Amino acid sequence: MTDRASLTDTVPGRYWHHLDDGRIQCDVCPRFCKLNDGQRGLCFVRARQGDQMVLTTWGRSSGFCIDPIEKKPLNHFLPGTPILSFGTAGCNLTCKFCQNYEISKAREMDKLSSLATPEMIAKTAKAHGCSAVAFTYNDPVIFLEYAVDVAIACREMGLRTVAVTAGYIGDKARAEFFRHMDAANVDLKGFTDRFYHQLCSAHLDDVLETLKYLRHETGVWMELTNLVIPGENDGDAEFHEMTQWVHNELGPDVPMHFSAFHPDWKMMDTPRTPPETLVRARKIAMDNGMRYAYVGNVHDKTHSSTFCHGCGDILIGRDWYQLSDWNLDAHGACRSCGTHCAGVFQAKPGTWGPKRQPVRLMASN
Numbered sequence: 001m002t003d004r005a006s007l008t009d010t011v012p013g014r015y016w017h018h019l020d021d022g023r024i025q026c027d028v029c030p031r032f033c034k035l036n037d038g039q040r041g042l043c044f045v046r047a048r049q050g051d052q053m054v055l056t057t058w059g060r061s062s063g064f065c066i067d068p069i070e071k072k073p074l075n076h077f078l079p080g081t082p083i084l085s086f087g088t089a090g091c092n093l094t095c096k097f098c099q100n101y102e103i104s105k106a107r108e109m110d111k112l113s114s115l116a117t118p119e120m121i122a123k124t125a126k127a128h129g130c131s132a133v134a135f136t137y138n139d140p141v142i143f144l145e146y147a148v149d150v151a152i153a154c155r156e157m158g159l160r161t162v163a164v165t166a167g168y169i170g171d172k173a174r175a176e177f178f179r180h181m182d183a184a185n186v187d188l189k190g191f192t193d194r195f196y197h198q199l200c201s202a203h204l205d206d207v208l209e210t211l212k213y214l215r216h217e218t219g220v221w222m223e224l225t226n227l228v229i230p231g232e233n234d235g236d237a238e239f240h241e242m243t244q245w246v247h248n249e250l251g252p253d254v255p256m257h258f259s260a261f262h263p264d265w266k267m268m269d270t271p272r273t274p275p276e277t278l279v280r281a282r283k284i285a286m287d288n289g290m291r292y293a294y295v296g297n298v299h300d301k302t303h304s305s306t307f308c309h310g311c312g313d314i315l316i317g318r319d320w321y322q323l324s325d326w327n328l329d330a331h332g333a334c335r336s337c338g339t340h341c342a343g344v345f346q347a348k349p350g351t352w353g354p355k356r357q358p359v360r361l362m363a364s365n
């Protein structure tokens with residue numbers, strides 16, 4: 001890895017090939033954009049320049065914040081610890097309900113005001129006592145080369161790496177990208193191709209392939225988020241089908257977060273998700289054998305806490321991002337009955353709490 005930001009924001013891209021008709025096809029994600037010289041892909045940050053694909057936003061960020069790791073959301077990965085979070089610009093999906101559209105739909109590069117080399121990011125996270133760095137706000141798949149360089153710098157300083165992603169990534173790029181990640185929260189946005197096609201211009205099957213890959217071919221800790229949107233993906237049959245698939249294909253230990261939608265971007269006329277819908281989704285998941293299912297984006301300790309699947313005692317009390325009870329031993333087992341809780345735990349929980357703290361990056365030397 002080299003510190004290239006002093007040279008240019010544009011670096012050679014990986015995962016593309018020439019087509020017989022003279023165009024170049026990007027293979028980073030299943031959108032497979034086919035480009036003539038000078039054109040950008042749908043994600044906007046990858047482009048064809050001359051005879052190659054490039055990433056145009058290496059070393060540029062749309063801002064940094066220290067968040068509770070529960071905000072990613074991750075409930076079983078270093079609970080209570082702070083995580084340095086950042087994103088860039090652009091996205092490879094077109095979700096009409098995007099809750100981060102100012103970043104994901106950004107078309108002006110002045111949104112990317114912060115110079116952010118991998119070394120600066122790792123050093124800043126370390127200095128603030130963060131357990132990890134999160135690639136979030138927009139999908140890190142589209143800035144793969146930059147994300148990988150940041151991840152390498154983080155691991156060299158003993159920091160973990162977390163990807164927050166829709167999992168819409170090509171098979172070759174997927175292997176490299178996730179090799180550098182310790183944990184991932186993957187959006188499972190719905191469980192019908194209609195939903196993915198009409199609301200995100202994507203396909204469900206490609207996401208399911210990524211989930212199976214992560215679970216069975218990597219050691220990446222994975223949790224799933226389903227943003228529940230009234231009238232779009234909130235039917236009992238869809239919750240049943242989704243959670244049965246997750247149980248059968250990924251196993252019962254993958255935590256599932258059913259999160260509340262708020263009106264945003266192109267879905268301003270859709271109402272907020274009623275909390276009871278989230279509780280219903282969680283119940284269906286648990287009835288289908290999932291051990292850890294949560295409601296999200298609401299205050300509800302009963303349905304946001306972690307319970308032992310052996311004896312039913314509370315293991316981690318949680319209300320939104322605030323932890324309370326802690327009933328795990330130093331090895332991540334229930335103190336009441338000894339049953340192991342799936343996840344990555346320290347002997348004690350972190351004490352960061354629910355606060356968000358914007359930060360400025362430190363110089364790398």
Ligand code: SF4
Pocket residue numbers: 026027028029030031032033040041042043044046047091092141142
């Ligand atoms: S990563 Fe960007 S350029 Fe490449 S296929 Fe996906 S949307 Fe197109």
